[in-house]
Amino acid sequence: MKLYNTLTQKKEEFVPIEENKVKMYSCGPTVYNYFHIGNARPFIVFDVLRRYFEYRGYEVTFVQNFTDIDDKMIKRANEEGITVSELAERFIEEYFKDAKSLGIHEATHHPRATKNIDAIIELIKKLEEKGYTYTVDGDVYFDVKKFIKYGKLSHQPLENLEAGARIEVGDKKKNPMDFAVWKAKKEGEPYWESPWSEGRPGWHIECSAMANKYLGKTIDIHSGGMDLIFPHHENEVAQSEAANGCQFANYWLHNGYINVDNRKMSKSLNNFFTVRDVAKEFEHEVIRFFMLSAHYRNPINFSHDLLLQAQSGLNRIYTCIENLEFLKDNLSGKNNDDVSEKLNEFKENFIAAMDDDVNTADAISVIFDIVKFANTNINADSSKEAIEKCISLIKEFGDVLGILQKKNDGEILDEEIEKLIEDRNNARKNKDFQLADKIRDDLKAKGIVLEDTRQGVKWRRDV
Numbered sequence: 435m436k437l438y439n440t441l442t443q444k445k446e447e448f449v450p451i452e453e454n455k456v457k458m459y460s461c462g463p464t465v466y467n468y469f470h471i472g473n474a475r476p477f478i479v480f481d482v483l484r485r486y487f488e489y490r491g492y493e494v495t496f497v498q499n500f501t502d503i504d505d506k507m508i509k510r511a512n513e514e515g516i517t518v519s520e521l522a523e524r525f526i527e528e529y530f531k532d533a534k535s536l537g538i539h540e541a542t543h544h545p546r547a548t549k550n551i552d553a554i555i556e557l558i559k560k561l562e563e564k565g566y567t568y569t570v571d572g573d574v575y576f577d578v579k580k581f582i583k584y585g586k587l588s589h590q591p592l593e594n595l596e597a598g599a600r601i602e603v604g605d606k607k608k609n610p611m612d613f614a615v616w617k618a619k620k621e622g623e624p625y626w627e628s629p630w631s632e633g634r635p636g637w638h639i640e641c642s643a644m645a646n647k648y649l650g651k652t653i654d655i656h657s658g659g660m661d662l663i664f665p666h667h668e669n670e671v672a673q674s675e676a677a678n679g680c681q682f683a684n685y686w687l688h689n690g691y692i693n694v695d696n697r698k699m700s701k702s703l704n705n706f707f708t709v710r711d712v713a714k715e716f717e718h719e720v721i722r723f724f725m726l727s728a729h730y731r732n733p734i735n736f737s738h739d740l741l742l743q744a745q746s747g748l749n750r751i752y753t754c755i756e757n758l759e760f761l762k763d764n765l766s767g768k769n770n771d772d773v774s775e776k777l778n779e780f781k782e783n784f785i786a787a788m789d790d791d792v793n794t795a796d797a798i799s800v801i802f803d804i805v806k807f808a809n810t811n812i813n814a815d816s817s818k819e820a821i822e823k824c825i826s827l828i829k830e831f832g833d834v835l836g837i838l839q840k841k842n843d844g845e846i847l848d849e850e851i852e853k854l855i856e857d858r859n860n861a862r863k864n865k866d867f868q869l870a871d872k873i874r875d876d877l878k879a880k881g882i883v884l885e886d887t888r889q890g891v892k893w894r895r896d897v
Contacts (some may be wrong), residue, residue, distance in 0.1 A: 435490075435789040437655075438731060440663060440686040441587055445791055446857070448685065450654050456487050456494045459683070461534050461641060461658035461666070464501040465525035466510045468708040469532060471721070471736055472692045478722050479689050479730040480657045481538045482835055486689055486788050489834045496509070497648045498541040499641060502548050503567035503634055508623055518624050519548070532709050535718040543648045547640040554635045554643040558615050558628075560677045570606040572618030572631025578611045587686060588664040595664065601646045613669055615639040625684075638669035640684075646674065648757075656683035663688055690733040696856045712741070715834040720745045723837050726794040751838060752835055753888070754805040755825060760892050761814060762821045773811070773820045777827050780804050784831050794835060801838075851882055855891065859886075 436445040450456050460480045463469050469477070477498075488495050494689035502522035511521045530540070547554070558574060561567045568581050578584045584592050595611060614636040619625035625632040637641075643652055651674075660669065667686065674682035691698075694705040712721055713857075724744035728734045780800055787796035808824045831840025874884055877893075885892040 437685050437793055438791045439689060440688050441683075443589065446685070448654075450492070451684070454483075454492055455695060456492045456655065457482060457653040458655045458657065459499075459539075459641070459645045459649060459653055459660055460493060460656070462498040462500050462541075463525075464504055464506060465522050465529060465530060466504075466507045466530055467525060468710050470708045471694075471712060472719065474536060474709050475690050475725050475730075475734070476657065476659045477533060477538050478536060478685070478725045478836070479794075482726065482794060483655075483657070483687070483792050485834050485836060486792065489690065494542070495649060496541045497543045497645065499547065499644050500529075500544060500545045500546045501640065502526070502635065503624060503700060504637055512622065522546070522548070535713065536709065536722050537719065537839075544844060545644045545648060547635060547644075548624075550640070550644050551635065551645065552640055553647045555628050557639060557643045557646065557673070557677055558630075561615065561673065564676060565678045568608065569630050571615075572633060573606060574612055574616035575607055575612045575632050576615050576673060576676075577608060578672060579609055581676050582676070584611075584672050585668065587668045587671050590664070592809045612730070613638060613665065615673065616680075622642075623861070624655045627779060638666055639673060641666075642670050642673040642677070645670075645682075652681050652760070653677040655685045655687060655688040658689075660688045660690055666686070684724055687730075689730045692734050692736050696735055696737075698809060707736075709714050716741050716745060717841070719837055720748055722835075723748045723798075726835055726837075727798060728793075729793055729795050731791070747798075748837070751801060751805055751832075752840070754808055754839070755828060755893075756814060758808060758821050759824050759886070760813065761816070762818055762825075764887075765814060765816075765818055765821075765892065771816065771820060773807075773823055777804070777823055779806075780827060784834075788834070797831065797835065804828055804831075808837070851877065851880060855884070855893070859891065 437448050437449045438444070439446050442767075458480070462474065462477075463473055483497050484494050501524070503518060507518050507521055511518045513690055514521065520823040526546075535542075556566065561576065562574070567574050567576055569575075578592065585595060588595070592611065615638070616628060616633055617636060618628055618631040618633040623634065625634055645656070656667065656670070663686075664687065671682050693699065694703075694707070696702060697705060699706055709718070719742060721744075724736075724741055725734070727744060727747075780803060783803070784797050784800040787793045787800060790796070804824060804827060812821055812824060829838055854873050858870050858877075861867070861873065877884060884892055
């Protein structure tokens with residue numbers, strides 16, 4: 435399996451630190467609001483990577499943090515007249531609701547910054563002892579010039595780097611690029627006791643401390659959105675490697691940006707959407723399918739038309755599954771042609787796609803290849819075993835991607851619709867085709883699509 439490593443800027447063979455084990459850390463949300471579609475992409479993509487590792491037999495320890503203390507949280511909590519802790523609890527709960535709807539598995543550990551203050555303080559002490567920090571008026575800063583490899587992840591020399599989001603350039607700093615690992619409290623802010631001041635941790639230090647606590651000094655994979663490469667991940671590298679004297683993460687994976695209707699997503703452009711906004715019109719599975727329809731490192735354009743295309747593609751696969759299930763239950767032939775060889779070929783193609791830097795777009799293409807094969811080659815004369823193998827492989831691949839797991843449990847039509855289907859059957863027997871067509875149209879208006887097959891009338895809900 436090869437992964438594109440931001441650190442080396444090339445695809446590399448994945449070799450875990452421990453055989454058959456993977457230690458992954460992925461940056462989670464700052465919990466002051468519902469998460470938006472830009473957040474959803476890394477949550478979905480790296481959930482798939484974790485699923486794929488498990489599919490291939492690895493034991494995965496997956497850590498995704500919650501940033502539950504920062505300037506945005508303090509501001510919103512004050513606006514609502516509640517504590518930061520109350521705000522965090524509310525939106526952590528809402529995160530899990532949205533994540534579950536998107537098919538995102540819970541992490542092995544979901545640490546919170548405020549629950550790991552001791553670990554954060556210990557890491558800052560370590561940096562202080564090694565001479566990497568300095569303190570001014572209770573604020574503790576990391577001196578980037580002391581870490582000679584600063585810029586190794588973003589591949590920029592220090593003199594070319596500019597201060598990024600959440601780095602305040604002020605008179606207290608020795609250098610503009612220095613960043614706070616501890617902030618002295620301001621009036622009305624939550625705070626914790628520390629050797630330097632009553633205050634709170636900086637943003638970057640929390641991930642270094644929690645990765646170290648839950649996964650160790652060196653981890654296999656660290657992941658997140660491309661926007662986090664600098665300054666957040668660059669600063670994590672500096673802190674962690676300065677403190678521990680060894681490489682922090684062997685592989686760094688970053689997903690591409692999301693644009694909305696070919697423009698950068700922004701509240702000022704009124705094109706900023708939470709997952710809940712989109713889910714009012716499209717099912718969560720459609721959103722996930724859409725996110726996986728492009729390679730994770732490529733930018734992706736988010737639009738209503740593209741979501742409709744994703745919905746259509748997903749429905750096409752589900753229709754194939756439903757048709758196969760229907761055939762399986764209404765077989766008239768006993769053709770025992772073995773499809774195993776062709777399905778094994780599909781499996782090899784799927785694994786090849788996923789082994790090539792988690793190419794979910796090509797993996798989905800393999801599923802469509804199975805659909806095409808089934809639609810062309812599987813019929814009422816096929817064996818039950820052949821049909822079951824096709825269904826099983828589609829769902830097996832779908833499980834890796836976190837899709838195609840809905841079941842048609844033989845939904846019970848209400849009495850009115852059952853009667854309409856019966857009336858239509860009787861009308862056709864009596865050659866009253868005008869009435870039969872009217873009933874079909876009435877059912878379609880109710881979201882029920884009828885398909886006349888050799889085995890009888892088959893129905894499905896028009897999603």
